Amino acid sequence: MKKTSIRFITEIGIFSAVGLAIDFLAGLYSDIIWPLGGSISITMVAIFLMAYRWGLKGGLITGLLIGTIQILWAGSGAVYPLQIILDYVLAYTVVGVAGFYSKKIANQQELTGKLYYVTNGIILAGLLRTIIHIISGYVYFREYTPEGLEKYKFTWSIIYNLGYMVPSIILCLIIVRVIYAKYHSLVEYQG
Numbered sequence: 693m694k695k696t697s698i699r700f701i702t703e704i705g706i707f708s709a710v711g712l713a714i715d716f717l718a719g720l721y722s723d724i725i726w727p728l729g730g731s732i733s734i735t736m737v738a739i740f741l742m743a744y745r746w747g748l749k750g751g752l753i754t755g756l757l758i759g760t761i762q763i764l765w766a767g768s769g770a771v772y773p774l775q776i777i778l779d780y781v782l783a784y785t786v787v788g789v790a791g792f793y794s795k796k797i798a799n800q801q802e803l804t805g806k807l808y809y810v811t812n813g814i815i816l817a818g819l820l821r822t823i824i825h826i827i828s829g830y831v832y833f834r835e836y837t838p839e840g841l842e843k844y845k846f847t848w849s850i851i852y853n854l855g856y857m858v859p860s861i862i863l864c865l866i867i868v869r870v871i872y873a874k875y876h877s878l879v880e881y882q883g
Contacts, residue, residue: 751788759784
């Protein structure tokens with residue numbers, strides 16, 4: 693096995709474990725605020741860093757691992773089999789799409805150019821994950837729409853999911869940009 697293959701597999705394991713630990717901690721308080729699932733969490737930071745270091749492959753695999761393992765502690769957030777796949781497996785896997793920008797980031801000479809693509813990747817991936825949660829919320833949780841909003845079930849799903857996804861995306865954006873600005877040589881594309 694090549695040295696880069698061993699490093700790739702090791703980093704997937706480490707970043708997945710870090711992402712899961714962060715998400716577990718976020719889950720300790722989230723049931724109070726979001727009883728139907730979701731939390732303000734920086735779990736995606738681990739996926740973004742892998743996506744920028746190893747490209748689509750690294751990001752997608754790390755997201756898939758984090759999303760799949762999260763099912764173990766999903767609790768009341770796991771209602772239907774397809775909903776579990778949407779809210780956990782697919783929602784976290786698509787975050788790895790940020791890896792699409794990894795080569796573009798590496799090809800930039802200036803830090804501002806690198807941060808531009810880092811930001812684009814985070815926004816794209818966060819938007820994709822948010823869309824998946826909104827669809828899942830509408831399809832599987834619309835019966836929990838608050839009284840008086842029954843006519844606006846899709847709007848309620850948008851509001852509910854944006855309530856935790858927007859802060860999560862903003863936090864991840866800040867953290868990853870700071871890490872990249874300060875340690876970009878450690879986060880550069882390895883694939």
